[in-house]
Amino acid sequence: MPSRAELATDIVRVSHALHRNGWVANHDGNVSVRLAPGRYLVTPTATSKLDITEGGLAVVGDDGKPVEGEARPPSEFALHLGAFAERPDIGAVIHAHPPYATAIACTGKGITTFLAEAVVSIGPEVPVTTFALPFGAAGAAPIRALIDRYDALLLCRHGVITVGKDLETALLRMELVEHMAKIATLALPHGGVQPLPEDVLRPLIQKRRGAKLGLAAERTALPGGEAEPAPAAAPTAASSWTPAGPPPAPDAWSGGKTEGACGVVYGAPGVETPRNEELASAVKTAIDRHLAGKNS
Numbered sequence: 001m002p003s004r005a006e007l008a009t010d011i012v013r014v015s016h017a018l019h020r021n022g023w024v025a026n027h028d029g030n031v032s033v034r035l036a037p038g039r040y041l042v043t044p045t046a047t048s049k050l051d052i053t054e055g056g057l058a059v060v061g062d063d064g065k066p067v068e069g070e071a072r073p074p075s076e077f078a079l080h081l082g083a084f085a086e087r088p089d090i091g092a093v094i095h096a097h098p099p100y101a102t103a104i105a106c107t108g109k110g111i112t113t114f115l116a117e118a119v120v121s122i123g124p125e126v127p128v129t130t131f132a133l134p135f136g137a138a139g140a141a142p143i144r145a146l147i148d149r150y151d152a153l154l155l156c157r158h159g160v161i162t163v164g165k166d167l168e169t170a171l172l173r174m175e176l177v178e179h180m181a182k183i184a185t186l187a188l189p190h191g192g193v194q195p196l197p198e199d200v201l202r203p204l205i206q207k208r209r210g211a212k213l214g215l216a217a218e219r220t221a222l223p224g225g226e227a228e229p230a231p232a233a234a235p236t237a238a239s240s241w242t243p244a245g246p247p248p249a250p251d252a253w254s255g256g257k258t259e260g261a262c263g264v265v266y267g268a269p270g271v272e273t274p275r276n277e278e279l280a281s282a283v284k285t286a287i288d289r290h291l292a293g294k295n296s
């Protein structure tokens with residue numbers, strides 16, 4: 001377990017990398033680590049990521065309030081708290097606005113992983129959340145709804161959040177999301193990226209789980225709603241989380257369903273948190289409208 005001083009140095013290094021890579025502007029972006037249960041070290045509010053120092057970090061409790069020192073956390077730390085609450089296995093969260101990935105998030109789309117190596121590293125999909133302003137419990141809700149199954153999310157009309165056992169892992173995931181988004185964008189004039197065939201995707205998802213755990217998942221949800229029995233190895237208590245999701249849910253791969261909900265404002269009057277059936281219904285309605293428009 002790294003010391004608090006080492007974790008602070010990691011935060012500074014990652015913050016400077018976010019700035020150097022052009023993934024943040026102004027005071028954008030925030031970086032945090034879990035020091036202990038209910039105790040976090042986080043970049044302070046209203047500070048360029050270029051100006052982050054070890055001594056200027058905020059120490060924050062589970063209620064999002066500072067517990068020592070003068071530094072205050074950003075309001076977006078609520079998003080980190082949502083991820084930490086859902087994922088006891090993670091030690092670090094990064095939020096940034098890398099331009100290619102944020103551009104896709106601002107169109108309301110997610111990224112279906114189209115590179116074989118990336119499926120192993122980040123899973124078959126980087127889905128987009130529903131929309132929420134990025135503070136408080138309402139801001140964290142769209143992240144909490146998905147982060148148990150994914151290590152990286154596009155935030156609807158906002159940016160990207162990645163998690164990892166440590167900051168290095170979360171940073172590599174941020175880098176990969178942005179890299180895929182850039183490639184997808186560069187491919188547009190050539191007709192766009194092509195999805196990986198299902199028979200290629202399936203063993204890659206298994207490999208992802210096996211590579212991280214050395215254990216097999218009990219069941220693996222696959223595009224098309226199929227579920228595949230896992231190889232015989234039995235998960236242990238320590239493996240309740242799998243890289244592509246905790247005990248894999250039937251919807252571990254949303255098949256792009258989340259995209260139908262980017263635009264729903266959590267907490268808006270009369271708007272309930274969408275469930276999977278509602279997401280599917282929203283997608284169907286959008287497609288029907290699109291087709292009706294084409295035919296008229």
Ligand SMILES: [Zn+2]
Binds near residue numbers: 028095158
């Ligand atoms: Zn942001």
